[in-house]
Amino acid sequence: MQLALGHTCRTTGPGPEDSYPGVTFQGVSGSGKSTVGKGLAAKLGCPFFDGDDFHHDANVEKMRKGQPLNDGDRQPWLHRLADLMQQHIERGEMMVLACSALKKSYRELLLSSDRSPDRHAVAVIALQPSREELQKRLQIRSVGGSHFMPASLLESQLADQESDPDAMYFGSMDKDDIIERILKAR
Numbered sequence: 445m446q447l448a449l450g451h452t453c454r455t456t457g458p459g460p461e462d463s464y465p466g467v468t469f470q471g472v473s474g475s476g477k478s479t480v481g482k483g484l485a486a487k488l489g490c491p492f493f494d495g496d497d498f499h500h501d502a503n504v505e506k507m508r509k510g511q512p513l514n515d516g517d518r519q520p521w522l523h524r525l526a527d528l529m530q531q532h533i534e535r536g537e538m539m540v541l542a543c544s545a546l547k548k549s550y551r552e553l554l555l556s557s558d559r560s561p562d563r564h565a566v567a568v569i570a571l572q573p574s575r576e577e578l579q580k581r582l583q584i585r586s587v588g589g590s591h592f593m594p595a596s597l598l599e600s601q602l603a604d605q606e607s608d609p610d611a612m613y614f615g616s617m618d619k620d621d622i623i624e625r626i627l628k629a630r
């Protein structure tokens with residue numbers, strides 16, 4: 445898989461020779477999308493966006509109550525993220541996104557050329573630590589109620605997850621090692 449990541453964000457006008465691709469991290473809750481995504485964006489010197497921040501309040505409340513989101517709940521959220529990505533790619537600005545995008549249809553919506561950039565302009569990085577590792581991480585993260593997503597939703601997230609033949613996959617690995625491998629894949 446060729447990532448061809450740019451190392452800086454563009455600062456001048458658009459042009460194909462200057463344009464950099466986007467990167468989206470996908471995976472279930474606790475897979476490390478935000479942690480690894482932020483770390484990669486810092487290395488690349490470009491903005492990081494967390495899909496969590498783009499959910500409507502109703503979605504957040506639903507998850508907080510331990511109810512999984514359905515296709516209808518996720519659709520407008522995915523459209524918002526597709527628009528965000530499109531705006532950056534059209535301007536030739538690199539960005540890193542964390543978005544669970546669990547199902548193939550969600551990734552198609554997020555990356556389809558009519559709503560978002562050319563599929564080949566966006567690298568999909570799939571994070572898939574083991575179930576045991578995910579449970580451990582979510583339990584630690586939920587201590588003190590610092591995150592709205594309860595560990596009890598992990599099984600529904602895993603049930604929704606569909607594989608992506610175009611993605612670069614990582615299992616239970618150290619965050620810095622993942623970032624290094626992504627950068628080396630350029």
Ligand SMILES: Nc1ncnc2c1ncn2[C@@H]1O[C@H](COP(=O)(O)OP(=O)(O)O)[C@@H](O)[C@H]1O
Nearest residue numbers: 472473474475476477478479581585617618619
């Ligand atoms: N590669 C990793 N190794 C160990 N712990 C990690 C790793 N990536 C993330 N974590 C930890 O797991 C928890 C969930 O990570 P987070 O980035 O919030 O996942 P997500 O955004 O996919 O829900 C956090 O407490 C984070 O510190």
Ligand SMILES: O=C(O)[C@H](O)[C@@H](O)[C@H](O)[C@H](O)COP(=O)(O)O
Nearest residue numbers: 472473474496513518544545593
């Ligand atoms: O589609 C979904 O069901 C949600 O987007 C979900 O996958 C996401 O995981 C939550 O927003 C919690 O956020 P974290 O992924 O950061 O736990």
